[in-house]
Amino acid sequence: MDGEKRHQVVVLVRAGLIPMELGIVHRLFTTATDSGGRALYSVRTCATAPGVVPTDTDIGIQVPYGPEILREADTVVVPAAVEDYRPQKRGRLDPEVRRALALVPEGARLASICTGAFVLAAAGHLDGRRATTHWKSCAELAALYPGTEVDPGVLYTDDDGVLTSAGVAAGVDLCLHMIRDDHGAEVANAVARDTVVPPHREGGQAQYIERPVPRESDPSPTAAARAYALEHIGEPLTLDDLARRAGISVRTLSRRFRRETGATPMRWLAEQRLDHARRLLERTDHPVDRVAADAGYGTGTAMRLRFREVLGVSPRAYRNAFRVRGGTTP
Template structure:
């Protein structure tokens, strides 16, 4: 088979001071190991900075980046990783003049992508307006508040909306890059890259399964007694009437106060507590799914599996395989 002389797809990574080195490594590793069936590389990967030179990281070393923003002028794909500055609320929603000038050099035809809180750079540049996007789950509320024009999805690992892509926290950058490789060259190439990197070619579910939502201690509020009682009886049938009786109030008043004090209706709150309790048992015990389902109040393993699929995008078994012993 003849070797193609077609120019390589050029991936340019725009890094900033306070770079998270893993995110830069992800892009170089995955795109850098993608080859065709002759062994020819499919991408060239270049790192650049708005102000080239020695770039600080969040670790105890720096990265020397000789290429400046001119590297962006002939980019086919531009990737913006996270930086320490993204985590300061006073920085979000702002672009430094050098970064803004660098982004202005990106061709209109280029594909744009961000890893983790690099999405704040794309948002501040107006590149996510009217699009679906995500970022690390801890930062999704801030992204949504700062940019109401963006459809922020806190549950997914990555989004792809008309050649502008975003990913969740650090490791979701792997999922994002594999998705781009898969879109460009098919599943076989992406799967080969994934195998070489010893990562799954596609992860089940979204980032909802990684959000740690501890079962809260009830606050000193007017439905506290009902909430305490419910947490102690998760494995039993609990009705609105039961909760109202424990709160010494009517069902209507209970529902209103629950919304005021927890932000959700009573039964939705109860469902979240059951889900969280089941997650803890899956992480910390070897109990069968059916027994956990009964203990958490789901009744049957089938019912619990449905709740896990709807809330987390994975089955209880897949969740346990991911998190058993991680706590």
């Protein structure tokens, strides 16, 4: 496959670039190949003018291209820059960056990593769309751009060809999603394996949001419910069971659970069951059916379906990949 036929990815960088975000795009897209081992993407980096672009570290990045290559882009990725973290800069777009984005052809896919979402928003590309950014900046993004539906709980969004991701590492999830959308799960999973990252991460960034630790004099009612669920993870548990343990109504439990964990009670429980099953597969020799019972799935079939749905592999394949040497059978 020659360069002209490859999907053209262009990364638009600015002064104060976070180098890791640029590396993510280059590493993941250039790793994607077809069944014959031929590259599926061509990735190039541009700035508003060629030359050395300073980063947020003690190194600079030599950028060979100016904004003219944006005219050839099928996908444009805008990483974060230091200025995105400065309140006085947010809501204002450098005229040269605005002119560069105006060169992107109609129909090209636009994506941002972390606070690069402020650039897309300032250029009007997030108007009427769902978007996200780093959880520390979501409230400000929503306040500055009320026409954007900001979702602080997800790792990335995809709204009709305009995509945004949460923090730096969520750029990995975003790029894998785009590769998966372009060429299917098999290609995306191969890229994930080569990069030694999960092909899909369960949950969103809500789990990383800083929350005040409950005071001992005012413990969270859901803490008792969560502790009970973990102690009885192998048993069938209902919302009524958890609400009863917390001493509050099902409605109140659901509201507080979402606020404290970023998930509904049953979604949280499903994640805990999966994590428990994974630990057992990694660290014990238990048969799959026993692991399923101990994790609360009831049957091996139910657990296999869950593993396929979330992880894209069977429990047996997962164990083969992640088995801890010296595992025991307690």
